[in-house]
Amino acid sequence: MSESRRLGVRGPLPGVPQSGTASVRDAERKRAAIASLQAGFRRQNIFLVASLFLTAALAPALPFVEDWMSMQASLVIIYILAAQGVSILTGQTGLVTVGHGGFLAIGAYTSALLAKYFAVDLSLSIVAGAVMAGLIGCLLGLIFLRLAGAFMAIGTLGFAFFIGTIVNNVPIFEGRDGIQMPHSRIFGMLLGDTGFYYVALAVLALTTAFVYILLRSPVGRAFRALRDSEKAAESSGVNRLFYRTLAFTTSAALTGIAGVLNANITGYVSAETYGDIWYSVDFLVATVVGGSSALMGPFVGGAFIVMVPFYLEQLADFAFILKGVVLILVLQFAPAGVCDVIAKPFRDLRRKQLQRIQDDVEKTSPPALAALFSRGRQ
């Protein structure tokens, strides 16, 4: 296709050479170079994340790693999963949620009830928890369809309290006494601490791949378009009803999976833990601290939220203070999250590499053609 057709202009563009000429071939080669450089960046990203997971998978074999650490690591993974859910809704779609503790509770109670009454396998339980939380998330998304901003935050907070009241008062959930679950099994095998860690890690690998693919797909673009401007997105043909509900459903399902794992890690659920808003608040904080729109944001945030109280076990109140202070400092000095700060030097380096090719193009091509290329810079 000639450049003039691409721009929707009849006839040749003034100042733009026709295809087949030397300068166009040259420029097209450079466009390809930019594309391959960007593909290389993506491969680097995937490689980094994959090696992170590989390290985590090999970690239990290391000599200095002790058994109790796998419990702690599983807890970190649970928080990461939940924060991934929150980041889809809050970071990508721009709907702030303070209610994901509710979805965690839904996943946890689904798993507990299935295990207690039907002795369901953990693998099925994970699916059931995701579906259950997803359904209720879908419903909540529809109910809150017209909410925006602060109203959404308060609405979801109300939802978390609502779920808390239900598990406290409806008899089947056994309130503060809680439900004792039989020992978790996956595919019929009894799970130890390390086994559980591997299950959690495998689930996290799947969800991370899912989130990565989702966010790079047109669906992810639609989410971000809704976040940046609902009006503009809608007038460009983004179906608000569909994508908002989809964001709610996916986000709730991910947190529901976290809930299933959270119930199975202790084998016990009660309104004591799921009845208040601390989970909801912690997940939002994890998302914001890590960086709400970065893929690795939930990893950093989840680890932060779990590890701070762990190392300050004797000083639970001090952990609260520390969490608050770190949160405020992050907001004041790194509003895009810790991940953003870590990634900045690498991003700058890559930008420089891209810029070099770009400058090359601009030097050797006629101005109008260079203008066409500058679109690729975004």
Add this chain to the structure above:
Amino acid sequence: MFGQQVVSGLAAGSLYALTAVAVVVVFRNTRTINLAQGDIGMIGAFLALLFIKHWQMNYYAAMALAVVACMALGVLIERTVMRRIANADWLTLFTATLGVFYILHGVAGWVWGRDTKAFPVPFDPTPVEILGTVVSFGHLTNMVWAAVIGLLLFMFFRYTKQGIAMRAVTDDPETARLMGIPVPSIVTLTWAMAGFLAAFAGILIAPIVYVSPQMMDEILIKGYVAAVFGGLYSIPGAILGALMIGVAENLAGGYLGSQFKTATAFVLIVALLAIRPQGLLGVQTRRVI
């Protein structure tokens, strides 16, 4: 029975109103959903308890001192935390108040411990009978306090220079600034007012829920529900919402069973937001923040 439930509902509602009004005042002047509102009051209740128990102070003197301390706390929060990020998007502001919420919670737990403590009342708690309904004296005083504070606020917003300036900032911060209103000081004043209201909410509710770091959690969410009922911009709306929630939850508690009492507020908020996303008295155009 019905009258009884309505009166105790109004008493509870008047306490939610203190939180709801503070939520509205802070939100409309600074775009901040202040989750620390309840915990400022919690600190106030702890301070008042400290003054009464350890310093053997008179109830009213302790109350006055705690109110001043909470106003100072509000100003401190504004100066150290919120001012630096005043121009950020509202999620940042909101999460920052979450940070404050954590800190206040941690400080209270650290200094005073997690267990609940009784709070002394300065009056004879026997119920009195008014117009055929038996009213607990505590409820009555709380309602009187709330009414007096409401009247004070009304006069402040209506007749004082600062109050009018505050309303101007609410309407249009940019124009207010151009007209020579010192917007940053007005924002500080807003947070002082939040502290003032929080202190009263905390101290007045303390004899009912007892003093503990988590004492205000439920009051806070109900205050929010009430504020949203009013559309987050209207003080009368917030008061109306608070009274409605108080009455509704007491009626539900009386007729359906006490376990439905707390759930009522959340059912109400979910239903209201589904039907009228901008709140009961909300202005549609103000929704975008």
